[in-house]
Amino acid sequence: xxxxxxxxxxxxxxxxxxxxxxxxxxxxxxxxxxxxxxxxxxxxxxxxxxxxxxxxxxxxxxxxxxxxxxxxxxxxxxxxxxxxxxxxxxxxxxxxxxxxxxxxxxxxxxxxxxxxxxxxxxxxxxxxxxxxxxxxxxxxx
Amino acid sequence: xxxxxxxxxxxxxxxxxxxxxxxxxxxxxxxxxxxxxxxxxxxxxxxxxxxxxxxxxxxxxxxxxxxxxxxxxxxxxxxxxxxxxxxxxxxxxxxxxxxxxxxxxxxxxxxxxxxxxxxxxxxxxxxxxxxxxxxxxxxxxxxxxxxxxxxxxxxxxxxxxxxxxxxxxxxxxxxxxxxxxxxxxxxxxxxxxxxxxxxxxxxxxxxxxxxxxxxxxxxxxxxxxxxxxxxxxxxxxxxxxxxxxxxxxxxxxxxxxxxxxxxxxxxxxxxxxxxxxxxxxxxxxxxxxxxxxxxxxxxxxxxxxxxxxxxxxxxxxxxxxxxxxxxxxxxxxxxxxxxxxxxxxxxxxxxxxxxxxxxxxxxxxxxxxxxxxxxxxxxxxxxxxxxxxxxxxxxxxxxxxxxxxxxxxxxxxxxxxxxxxxxxxxxxxxxxxxxxxxxxxxxxxxxxxxxxxxxxxxxxxxxxxxxxxxxxxxxxxxxxxxxxxxxxxxxxxxxxxxxxxxxxxxxxxxxxxxxx
Numbered sequence: 001x002x003x004x005x006x007x008x009x010x011x012x013x014x015x016x017x018x019x020x021x022x023x024x025x026x027x028x029x030x031x032x033x034x035x036x037x038x039x040x041x042x043x044x045x046x047x048x049x050x051x052x053x054x055x056x057x058x059x060x061x062x063x064x065x066x067x068x069x070x071x072x073x074x075x076x077x078x079x080x081x082x083x084x085x086x087x088x089x090x091x092x093x094x095x096x097x098x099x100x101x102x103x104x105x106x107x108x109x110x111x112x113x114x115x116x117x118x119x120x121x122x123x124x125x126x127x128x129x130x131x132x133x134x135x136x137x138x139x140x141x
Numbered sequence: 142x143x144x145x146x147x148x149x150x151x152x153x154x155x156x157x158x159x160x161x162x163x164x165x166x167x168x169x170x171x172x173x174x175x176x177x178x179x180x181x182x183x184x185x186x187x188x189x190x191x192x193x194x195x196x197x198x199x200x201x202x203x204x205x206x207x208x209x210x211x212x213x214x215x216x217x218x219x220x221x222x223x224x225x226x227x228x229x230x231x232x233x234x235x236x237x238x239x240x241x242x243x244x245x246x247x248x249x250x251x252x253x254x255x256x257x258x259x260x261x262x263x264x265x266x267x268x269x270x271x272x273x274x275x276x277x278x279x280x281x282x283x284x285x286x287x288x289x290x291x292x293x294x295x296x297x298x299x300x301x302x303x304x305x306x307x308x309x310x311x312x313x314x315x316x317x318x319x320x321x322x323x324x325x326x327x328x329x330x331x332x333x334x335x336x337x338x339x340x341x342x343x344x345x346x347x348x349x350x351x352x353x354x355x356x357x358x359x360x361x362x363x364x365x366x367x368x369x370x371x372x373x374x375x376x377x378x379x380x381x382x383x384x385x386x387x388x389x390x391x392x393x394x395x396x397x398x399x400x401x402x403x404x405x406x407x408x409x410x411x412x413x414x415x416x417x418x419x420x421x422x423x424x425x426x427x428x429x430x431x432x433x434x435x436x437x438x439x440x441x442x443x444x445x446x447x448x449x450x451x452x453x454x455x456x457x458x459x460x461x462x463x464x465x466x467x468x469x470x471x472x473x474x475x476x477x478x479x480x481x482x483x484x485x486x487x488x489x490x491x492x493x494x495x496x497x498x499x500x501x502x503x504x505x506x507x508x509x510x511x512x513x514x515x516x517x518x519x520x521x522x523x524x525x526x527x528x529x530x531x532x533x534x535x536x537x538x539x540x541x542x543x544x545x546x547x548x549x550x551x552x553x554x555x556x557x558x559x560x561x562x563x564x565x566x567x568x569x570x571x572x573x574x575x576x577x578x579x580x581x582x583x584x585x586x587x588x589x590x591x592x593x594x595x596x597x598x599x600x601x602x603x604x605x606x607x608x609x610x611x612x613x614x615x616x617x618x619x620x621x622x623x624x625x626x627x628x629x630x631x632x633x634x635x636x637x638x639x640x641x642x643x644x645x646x647x648x649x650x651x652x653x654x655x656x657x
Contacts, residue, residue: 004334012599015336018592019327022320029317032630060370067369067537068566071362075545075558088542095538099369124539128546136199138550 063099070095084140085129093121144278151498152274155505164207171208172513173521175215177528180223181536183368185232186216186416186473187582188360192540194353194480195547202484203499207506209480210460213473214266214510217416217453218518221258222525225251229374234416234455237424237448244440252382252522253390257442258449259518260386261398265450266511268402269409269457274504276410281465281493281500289598290609294618295412296323296591299468300584301622303413305629307577312629318576319413322584323591325350332593345556352479354548354557355564355585359578360472361544362565365537367572373533384522394443397427401450408451409458413583415471416452416459423451457507464488464500468587472579475586483551 004014037043055061074091081087096117105113132138159165171193178189193212197205220231225242238258245254287295300323304315328339329349340346391398401423408419427447428437437444459470460477467489469475481488492500548561568578602608609615627633 004336007334009334010600012604013333013596015331015334015338017599018595019324019338021595022323022327026317026320026324029313029320032313033317060372064366064370067366070538071365071541072562075541075562079545079549079558080555084546088546092538092542095541096535099534100532120535120539124542128542132546132550136196136550138546139553140546141549141555 066098067095070098080141085125088128089121089125091121092124093117096120148274148278148501151501152504155498155501156508158502159207159505159509164204167204167208168211168509168513171211172215172510173517175212175510176219176222176514176517176521176525178212179216179219179235180231180525180529181531182223182227182229182231182374183364183533183537184216184540185360185364186213186220186234187356187476188364189213189216190473190476190480191353191356191360192543192547194476194483195357195543195550198480198483198551202481202486203502205484206477206481206486206503207509209477210503210506211510211513213477214453214456214507215514215517216473217456218258218262218266218449218514219525221262221449222255222522223529225254225258226526226529227374232416234420234452235448236417237420237451238445240424240438240448241441241444242448244438245442245445248440250382250440252384253387254445255384255518255522256386257390257445259384259515260391261401261446261449262453262518263511263515264391264398265402265405265452265454266456266507266514268399268450269406269454270504270507270511272406273457273461273507274501276406277461277465277500277504278493278497280461281490284465284490285494287466287490287614288612289594289601290612291614291618292590292594293598293609294615294622295466295468296587296594298618298622299412299587300580301625302411303583304577304580305625306411306414306418307579308575311575312625314574314576315580316626318571318578319580319584322581322586323588324584325355325581326585326588327592332589333596345554350560350564350585351552351557352585353476353483353551354560356476356479356582357544357548358561358564359568359582362541362561363568363572363578365541365544366565366569368533368537385519390442390446394446397430397443397447398450400426400430401447402454405451405454406458406461409455409470409474410461412462412468412470412587413472413475413579415473415579416455419455419458420448420452423454424448457504460503460507464492464503465490467590469583472582475582478586 056065070091074087078087078091082090097113100113100117129140133140159168174193175186175189178184179186189212190209193209194205197208200208216232217234220235221238221242223229223231224235224238225246228239228243230236230239242254242258245251300319301316304317304319305312306315308315308318326349329347330337330340337347404423404426405419408414408422424444424447427443428434431437431441431443433441433443455471459474461470463469463474463478465488467478469478478488486499487495544561545558548557549555551557568581571581572578598609610619627637
């Protein structure tokens, strides 16, 4: 591929100008942030085992982690690996069931939650698959 | 005058064009969907429009844009319900609504509060619509004079002002977010020589990051993550009184409504500054001017009216620059603009020349959407209460499934799902660190404009920078941009103040000596 300078383009229309400009501005703002943090005494990141355990002991962060694992696992890996309807149904089922699971549930409660998660999963997976495949004519992964 | 009648005819023509069963049906479901999306905490207008764009990309262009505008108007209105009933803004735009809406609900006036929100939203929207119809053609014709120099500064101005106003306590983070957005837009083949930048040899990145998956990620996936992280909201009040808007409330506060409508429209026109800021500014203005200032925050009808008229007036306001300059006035308008590009519409200065009819079609769409929120606002409150009772553990997985398939569907690429995930994680992390999202989105849209116009301008002048600073519109834009930056960075401001003091004392001494 011939380089742009061999193509005799105008030297001021080179593709690097704007990224360089943006980079300089970001560098400037970044430096201001760094100086400001140093002046305020900085912030300890606290990368320790203890710190992580404290972070993870908050229920909000546990939910966040579980959500991240489920969503990224589904969209990043399951789609394309399993048939779309199966992947989607499995994801919704697991999501609903795991988040509504509580310690010490009775057998009846287990059964009820499993069934409701299953129904939600089946209905939404079927609806999304049908709408995109039949109505929008998308070749699903 | 002739132009006015001409434009009125176009508007009426557009209205007539939408009175078909198909269009009315689409209006009905999309506005309702918009209201539901707005009412559900965690689903924002931006996310709604991004998701619905993926659902409507097979529609004909005018129908798709109609659906999206109905979702937009509906979502900004729908959020008021949650604000009044749960004390949580359904979308960020309704944060100011909680201040007086929730106290009213606590006093047993939830229905009346909803009526006020309905009338405020409808009237604010109509005021904004009036300016969309009148200002957009003028701005469009004026923008024909804009050259590369002006567009370069418009892009920078948009990023800086949006960054400043969306991150008031720490504007530097807003600017960083905006410039990060610009940097994201640099990926892929550039617009002048089609040279690949930052693609590192992968064919997927050649076209750059697709807008819709990026926004679905930043607003959809990121939102799913933060909704699941935060504890679920509790249902507080059920309305017992009538939700029918009271004409007395409207007539009593007509000044406030008009003022809020004007403020909202103006805030909407400013690039990347959206409904939330519009609501806050009109709320603050209403409190300043009010005779019953002490009621604000304790259930003031005027305050609620101002907040709701303010945020809904932003919607048509934000569409004005999107149509005439291809620079979105708010984050949802940015997605709307991206959707217009997908449908082959070409917003920008040429729109009044190429397809003036389209501008009036958009005005008519806003009109119908406003009509629809009025009808739903009066007619439907039971259904919304039921929707609000859906647990997030059942809603969020379905929303995420739509995020994933929606990103994939536009170009049938698995890669776009990864783009969605990536932008979701980055967006979530940035938001945790208090970086605003609106400038980032604005940056992604404006990157191309900035890139082409800076280089075109430089080539035109052969490297001479003076036109960038001396042309009248440029002068105004860069003066505002720079003063915004300098005045909000403390060391710079101090330095400026000291120089000013030094210079003024020197001058004073000069005069003093002469007098002696």
